[in-house]
Ligand code: SF4
């Protein structure tokens with residue numbers, strides 16, 4: 348696959364290796380009730396790819412056999428649309444692991460999801476939710492008309508269920524990404540702005556804001572190419588590369604599993620078709636990895652990796668430095 352992707356063929360990105368695996372990130376499929384401009388998985392209402400129950404069982408088998416993993420990080424599409432989402436969450440909580448749901452907020456007002464907030468509360472699931480701006484116009488421009496108001500309603504529903512409330516133990520984190528080909532502003536400053544604006548205007552509270560850098564791949568990458576901004580954006584990322592961020596890029600401690608059970612160093616590599624390297628570059632399936640120690644394994648890197656190390660750095664847990 349590497350050879351067929353021209354911008355991935357050569358890179359000066361430094362070689363990195365895996366540390367202890369502590370997180371399994373799983374994509375339950377690409378179906379989503381939204382169709383955002385920056386979506387790096389091209390998700391949308393017409394996508395039909397969905398993780399089956401059989402693959403969910405294989406994930407559970409792997410988790411039971413891998414005690415270093417403390418967290419299952421569930422993503423999509425809108426992961427809640429997968430029929431086996433609740434079964435997977437409940438089973439993983441029974442094993443005693445922390446669960447993160449990457450929730451788009453508008454899913455909470457979809458038909459059939461009326462009890463979703465209650466379910467997430469009951470299972471003590473951490474929610475990481477995208478809200479790329481606190482201004483309606485910007486959110487609707489990036490994520491679709493009406494998304495901002497539905498997101499606000501979703502956040503209010505989660506707050507009412509206890510999320511973000513002091514001492515509730517129910518964590519609600521928000522995610523910011525820039526509207527265009529720019530680096531995110533300081534996470535600390537933006538978080539303070541978000542907290543002030545959302546509380547004053549909508550009575551909304553949350554725990555932390557994560558700032559993420561847009562990945563120059565899939566829908567966002569195509570948009571850059573169509574506007575003639577792709578090369579400049581890659582150059583911006585390269586110029587802002589910070590070596591200190593290399594120690595904490597998420598692929599050091601996480602593997603990403605696609606809806607069919609194939610394994611990658613991160614979900615960006617998943618979308619680029621760059622499989623986890625284990626002796627050969629043959630695609631590896633989660634069912635083959637039980638009892639395989641990945642520590643020290645080389646991570647497959649390419650030009651897009653600069654989006655993780657530019658400026659303050661970027662990971663599924665926000666800024667790195
Ligand atoms: S909500 Fe998330 S998964 Fe769905 S289209 Fe938007 S970015 Fe993609």
Ligand code: SF4
Nearest residue numbers: 596598613615652655
């Ligand atoms: S894009 Fe993936 S492989 Fe590259 S540095 Fe980021 S997390 Fe690691």
